[in-house]
Amino acid sequence: MRILVGTSKGLILWEKDEQGWSISQVFFEGMPVSLVYVDELSGIWWASLAHRHWGQKIQYSKDEGKSWVSVVEMPRYPSDAVLSSGKRAKLKKIWSIQQRGTDIDEGIWLGTEPGGLFFNSASEEKFQLVEALWNHPSRVDENQWFGAGRDHPFIHSILVDPRDSDHIYIGVSCAGVFETTNRGKSWRPKNEGLIAAYLPNPNAEVGHDPHAMQLVRSQPDVIWQQNHCGIFKTINGGGEWQRLSEPGITPHYGFALAIDHENSQRAWVIPAMSDEERIAPGLQLKVYRTEDGGKSWEGLTRGLPQQFAFDIVFRHSFAGAGNTLVFGSTTGNLFLSEDAGDSWEVLSNYLARIESVVLLPD
Template identity: 30%
Template sequence: MSKQVKVLVGTNKGVFIYSSNEERRNWSMAGPFLNGWEAYSVLGDSRNGKHALFAGTSHAAYGASIRVSYDFGETWTQIEDGPRYSEESGFSLNRIWQLVQGASSQPETLYAGVEEAGLFVSRDQGLTWSELSGLTSHPTRPGWHPGAGGLCLHTVIVDPTRPERIWVAMSSVGVFRSLDGGETWHTCNVGLARVPTGQPYDEIGYCIHKMAQDPDDPDVLYMQEHCGVFMSKDGGDNWFPVEEGLTMKEGMEPFGFPFVVSKTGDLFIIPLESSEKRSMKDGRLLVYRRHRDETEWLPIGDVVPEELQHVSVLRDAMDVDSLEPYGVYFGTTSGEVFCSTDRGVKWQRLPGRLSRVLCVKTWIIEGEA
């Protein structure tokens, strides 16, 4: 059966959808959908015999909401019983930062990470949502402070083999893990570089930028953090730096935002010059790759060598598809989207120039879409 590849792009002015076949040479673009709305998260879900496209939207006047389309963006419905905090909590719902599926054994489950930081779950394919209040009532909650992008829960990882084991990452709080489906939570920040935030809890205050899981070993986690690049081999109990090739080379620092992993164990990051400058050093848009069995990061892809690119790539603006060979995709703060199908060496610029790219997610459709 043929497959259709869709690249879902959330921007600060709506959602765009790129479409191609398995060769991924020629692309068409549709959109903008939900024009005028920020889309910090998008998710394509083809479980349960239907194609559901979810978008976490926000607007300065109308607030945050989740919307769903069953016709690839042509029409949308706002989820009426979406994530919301109680008035008694004192928390505000500003953005939907992350939408992810549950494990394969949970075909109707979805999770939403939000700002102010919290986690919500749906058990009915996104129709109704409830707060996993064990996280927001954690004893360290009074010490949670926002990073530059807000107090956002931006990463949700569900163990595919043990779906009751869930990790979340928040800026600038740290990593938390649950072993009981989100009822109780424990911090997992040992070995990370702590960012001074003035709060009194030693186990939090870590500015996680993005976290990813190994495709073959769910105990292996990777992280781009404000102060470096880290790895854990024990499910987040302990972290250690994996920065060979990034430090003290051409003035680089191990600072950046996205972190993605291919199904073959290739790790990808896009370093920025520094935490102060947050742009490409010398205007070179370089993608770094390291296989999980290797010891050094290498700048394998000079994306547009003929142009200066003084841009950034945000934490959720990079993804990898599940095809063979796999494709890598990312979008920039200047609204360009790129694709590589040769492990990140050569890059194709997809059609159009969008507004600021907030997230990039892939969606593989079986058959015609």
């Protein structure tokens, strides 16, 4: 097992040997790695770099980091793509990278801010804006997409149905969940049951704030969601979402979510205090696990700091594979569990802000 950790100051590879876990390599030293993603089908490692001076860039490696190639043709919004303000849309940030399913040979999706989804089919060798989503009436006519925490809406989750690469869900902050069954030619909102407590109509069709979404590969109609307004799950492909949390009683607000792809009843979250106070609740860092589909949540603390912990965990900074879990925090702490969260080991307290983690099974 290996771990890739994308931080605000570099991409770090951890490996385990007889001595335990250690850093074996640092890539992009000193550079802001805003996202790392591994395409399990092709083996390609992807890294998004959010340069402060030079704009958003993407590099990929086909040899597990031995060499990296820059994407020269970055995803580009068409010159007539405009925001609700009337200003021209420009690429602000890469928020998600997602491989296609096994039923097609090539293809990679990118979710971006200010709200554009891009697809690169490899044959075209270029990232193309998915026009039908960009021109969706909810964004263009109804102005129901908006920024939260950021100036503009962004697509942070792209879920490809493992049975059918044409069937995709995306999560947009803020707009909500959208589904296509024809690889992006048309889209419909899938937000029934979600709650947007900050809107005049909390049950609006569009305007929701999913923070992170994960689809259970062995049961692709089951999708977990950590939302601004609680933890939700659907068991019918987004037909209806059920809230699994209560403020003050269960974990509720947060960003990080990990699931068990073999057991749709098991998932983990790492809550933050609240929208206003983005710290570990009570300054105690806790992971919560459910084994019953979200009916109950167990707080897991062994090995985690239980006082004066200011950490929160971003949406791409929590990963799981079987009983192995890893997460990294905004304060540069990296924690690992090899027993499904029962106990945690500190891998480092000295990293920069952790933006994303990936577990690489052997």
